[in-house]
Amino acid sequence: MPEMPEVEILVRHLRPLLRGKTIRRVSVRRERATRPTPPREFEKALAGSKFKGLTRRGKYLLFELLGARRRSEPAVLTMLGHLGMTGRMFVALKKEKLLPHAAVVFNLGDRNFIYEDQRYLGRMTLDLSPLNELGPEPSDFSPETFAAALKQSRQAIKIKLLDQSLIAGVGNIYASEALFRARISPKMAANRLTSAQAKNLLRAIRDVLNDAVELGNTIARKTVSGELFYFSNDGESDYERFRVYDRAGQPCLNKCGSKIQRIIQGARSTYFCPHCQRTR
């Protein structure tokens, strides 16, 4: 499940591999992959363009390209990528066999840049409108503004943290992790957090995400084989990575004597320590 740290790691990995490369040909192999941009339009718009920059916003990847020379001056294009639940993006030698779920293939000459997605919940598109719905990056959010924003909602804080229009980049795993570090109950109504609690929570969100990027970078370096790079969730690499996520029934790492509990909020799993996170 890629959240902000996984996307950040991927962006840092891909940036130097793509910079300056010209797209010879684009092949959309899954019609859904470029929604709402029509696949043929997507292929046509990007063929011949050159990768310039790559940045991240929330869980989105922003590919900046210089359009193919048409008559007038070259157009700047932005392509938006999202990994959904199971998306992967990597550069591979053209001669390598395509994975069964390759959704979009960008040919760069002797290499392919591939977006692959087992469940097709992610996408690669020219529609930039989702960016308008995003809240601030955790690093840009002033603690006062964050605290004030929480006052607007009666939803449980855990559910609220998943709202990308409030704060960008927090997903199901790091929402639980941040609340544990801030010692705040996931069930607490967002508008009932004190200003101090909100500030602690923002601090915890930043710490959890930054730590994950650092740890992930270590793992990623080990995972790279040749030109192939994967972000994978199903791995040995998750060892001791999370303090509460997926640890139901196991002892709280604060050694309080309680066991981590799993509850369902908004149809999603939440993990927390009922002793250390007693706020309501």
Place this chain on the structure above:
DNA sequence: AACGCCGCCTGATCGC
């Protein structure tokens, strides 16, 4: 208009 809920997707796992 904040909020709840469903659909999209495939593969792993579980119960009968």
Place this chain on the structure above:
DNA sequence: TGCGATCAGGCGGCGT
């Protein structure tokens, strides 16, 4: 052994 049900969960869209 086989097969349907359930779960994984980010996000867009829709209904209230």
